[in-house]
Amino acid sequence: MIRFTKVSKQYPRGGPALEEVSFSLRRGEFAFLTGPSGAGKSTILKLVYVAERPTSGEVRVDGKSSVALSRRDIPQLRRRLGVVFQDFRLLEDRTAEQNVAFALEVTGAAPSQIGPKVARALTQVGLASKATALPHELSGGEQQRVAIARALVNDPLVLLADEPTGNLDERSTRSIFQLLRDINASGTAVLMATHDLTLVRDAGFRTIELNRGRLVFDSAADDPGAQG
């Protein structure tokens, strides 16, 4: 469903961010992207949601190739992806449910569907009781749950999480990670960038490790099935 083939990325200013990276992620799979800061984790996620384009190589997402993808195709592709960040990226003047509804409103969803879908997403992340709270009235962990609900409300194929626990304390980190596992268990693929090695080690999920733009380890590499 996501496939990188010899992908290199060079930002206009700066050295090579990725060099000849190849891997693929199947439907429903959970994988960590690890590596030190600056290794290229965020760049990989940006290439998936087409905030950046590869300098060479090919990125395929849901059958769409980065080589053939035009600017006009990007919004449709993004509607099938959910993205969350370390800094939550919520709108401060909107309540939790308004933040989640925003993703539906701006993609032309039928108004009658918005209410039920928002309620379902908030329930899924365990925040139904705080639907009318503003972001500053919520803890960091709760804010990240709102962001996850917003990412899930369009029923994405894959949830891309860029250091989702980077701003959270130990307890919140555990509970957000548990939520991501639950989401994965219900069928959504998850690609999570993190440098929290204890989290990675204990979970036992597939791990793709980067260093200075190169893929240095992929725990699924021995497993031929994971290469599809």
Add this chain to the structure above:
Amino acid sequence: MRLAFREALRAFERAPMLSMLSVTTIAFSLFAFGLFGLVALNLRQALQQVEDRVEVRGFIAAGTAPEASSAAVDDVALFPEVAQVRLVTESQALERARRELREFTDVFEEGLLPASIEVRLKPGFHDPETVARVAKRLENYDFIDDVRYGEEWVRNLYRLRNIATGAGLALGITFALVSIIIIGSTIRMAVLARSREIVIMRLVGATDGFIRAPFLIEGAIKGTLGGLLALLLTWLAVQVSGRWVMQVQFFEAPLALLGIVAGAGIGLLGSAVSVGRHLRKV
């Protein structure tokens, strides 16, 4: 679409001063167009009335043979610009003078007024160049002493009209450019104020058109308001003129509507040229 309208209206709340400034400059732009347009319109009507009376008159030298002058009349009638030619004999001229200037009847004597050829031109051939050309051709007959037509009048009216049109265009375009610049900076502020939202919109898959729509709608609303304001100002100017200076004719409905549409157009254009540029920076 409703969402886009709501966002567009919020932009007015966010920057009321700049929004009003945009509306006002668009209004001034169209007001300049409108005012000078009105001058041109009314001058054109005055010109038409004068032009309808434009007449080229060639005076025939005394002692010219009647055959020569009537041959000339037939000749001139064939000019493509000419609607009607009439030969006015000396006695007809005298009679007309006596009729028109009754109190001076005694002054006019036989032989005092020359015979003449009076030429009326077809509609559409009343501009100074054509009139002068016809006059020149009349002058070419050697028995024609002198040719008269209201040249100064016609020329001045035309010049006035051209000046009014030119000044209106120059002033109107200047204001239009200024309003486009002001709309551009309003949009920059609006884009900045909404940059977080725009980032998220892109992330969740809103189309460029969707993101752009509120800014374009905002521009069009400002333009329409500017157009209405300009119409009001122009109408007031006409009322003031009618009261203190002279009665002038106001635009007819289709032209007034065109003014409002032009306002919307300026607003839309102002937004369109800057929204893409500013969105790219977010």
